[in-house]
Amino acid sequence: MSKMESSSSPFLTPLQTPLSKSSPKPSKKSLVASFMEATTSRTPSFKEDTYFxxxxxxxxxxxxxxxxxxxxxxxxxxxxxxxxxxxxxxxxxxxxxxxxxxxxxxxxxxxxxxxxxxxxxxxxxKADNIVEEDLGVKELEGVVAYMNGYDKQGHPVCYNAYGVFRDKEMYDKTFGDDVKLEKFLRWRVQVLERGIKMLHFKPGGINSIIQVTDLKDMPKRELRVASNHILSLFQDNYPEMVARKIFINVPWYFSVLYSVFSPFLTQRTKSKFVISKEGNVTETLYKFIRPENIPVQYGGLSRLGDSENSPSKPASEFTVKGGEKVNIQIEGIEAGATISWDIVVGGWELEYCAEFVPIAEGSYTIAVEKPRKMAAAEEAVHNSYTSKEAGKLVLSVDNIASRKRKVAAYRYVVRKSTSSTLT
Incomplete structure (x- = not known):
């Protein structure tokens, strides 16, 4: 029984609806798909040093x-x-x-x-003291590069997203001249140094971080100079500090971008790459990082402002197959208790609702959240409900209209009226 379960464990109830037996028409592989296969075939999987x-x-x-x-x-x-x-x-x-x-x-x-x-x-x-510096770039914090949680092995995770620089005003403000570029580079090193402070430097310990880079809307041409500077700084001064590089929302032109950077990369660096095109982001990240440590914009449950001084509450993962409806039933809720929950489905595009079902005979089911279609870009649902009578909460995700399998996660906390907590 996980820590998030109460004495009455929740369970999933899949409701199957047959899919059409017609086979999809064969299509040509995209440039990204072909490139991903080629990269995988020629690049051996990275094996991290134990340092024993x-x-x-x-x-x-x-x-x-x-x-x-x-x-x-x-x-x-x-x-x-x-x-x-x-x-x-x-x-x-x-x-x-x-x-x-x-x-x-x-x-x-x-x-x-x-x-x-x-x-x-x-x-x-002056890298030793850079973590303490106020570089005056608050607008970049938590947006362009930031440390957030850990992967399943305990590596700190650094997220990078440069799509905001498609805005010319933002780009000029950050990279408009050499002084601004230098400040940006100092800030980017500062973020990395924060991550390094979380490392053990111990045989068998956590001695490297994970880099997740979001290529969505990244203005590749404009950022080439800055990217080359960052790449050079990191490769020259932070050897073996990255255990894995996960590229998400990979666009069609990634192969061109890769060809530009490839000559500057060692074979060992290339072996750390994981490449995920648009639409597969959440599923890719779930392979390496638990949902409670993944930012909500990528299909996780982690929000900016979550406490950094205590670990995130664990989540339960599940899958929703194409043509399937899944009900999550959280039982054992007493009268007067308050239940709070988070639920997310990667790339939603399905229907979601929440109901409270009283135990008492003759009581009516209460629509806590009415059925609604969740768009692909929507973040995790966070809600709470205080029960007036004993019963159970049922969270439903309906993927009957789709053929695509989706990964999902949820977690909950029940607080009794006496303020004790079930998790």
Whole structure:
């Protein structure tokens, strides 16, 4: 029984309606679909490093020791990065040094050169204190780039969306000259540094983040300069800091965009890519991130303003097949109790309603939310109801008119009149 269930568990009741037996006409693959297949076939799946020394090959252990010796010889003073002394010899230092070695295929001299340049850049850029800076870009916070929740393995997740820059006034305000571009780059580094502060730097721990990039309405031509700067900064100074790069709302021209960036990307970086075209966003994200940690605009239950100091209440996932109606029945609600719930279906385009069904014989069913068609762009439903008598709440999602399977999630909390809580 999950934490969200009461003593009387909710259950799903699928109501099947037969679909037409006619087969869809074959169609040519889109450019995006062909590109996605080609990328998948030629790019091996990324395997994250554990950073346990016992998992290293003898040659890799030797490279790590050589890097320590060379760093000490060239930088006799105490060098630190992300609050970790690189010459301390402890496991946190090993994790960071292994990131630079991994980024350079354990070529010691190349890793040392990359590390030294990164240390110099951090001093010049004042990266160690950037998290505390007020850069005066409040309009970008929570919109263009932001940390939000964790994936199923515990990696912090950073979301990126540049569609707002289709607005020329917004674009000019952010990238209009070199000074504005520099401020934007500092802010983008600031967001990444916030995510890095959430990492463990420990063997077997969480040592990297997840990047989700929304390509919807992204003005690719105008943002090329800024994108190249960001890519260069991150690749040069944040090696192995990203466990997976998930691209969502991928447009038809992604293959062109990819061809521009591809020469600057290592094969290891390409192996981290997950590509999801429009219409598959929620289903893709559910594979890696729990619904309560996914922003509502992407089919999740996480809203800006949710408490950052406590974990999100767990949600239950379910699927709604094409031609199916699903009822979620939450039983055991006492008189005077208040039930609050969230429910979302990825790419809605189906009918939703909520009813309260009293237990008492002769009582009438109450329409808490009347049946209504939910558009694709609608966010999660959040509502509450205080019962006057004992009964159950029934949430219904009707996908009978569609052939498409949809992923969905819900959660609820019941508060008795005595203020005790069932979850």
């Amino acid at each position: 020394l016992t998992h290293l090959k003898p040659s890799e252990k030797k490279s790590l020791q050589e890097l320590k010796e060379k760093l000490k010889a060239s930088h006799g003073g105490v060098e630190s990065m992300w609050g970790v002394s690189l010459l301390s010899g402890d496991e946190k230092a090993d994790v960071i040094l292994l990131k630079f070695l991994r980024a350079r295929d354990f070529r010691v001299q190349d890793a040392l050169q990359m590390l030294v340049k990164c240390l110099e850049w951090r001093k010049e850029f």
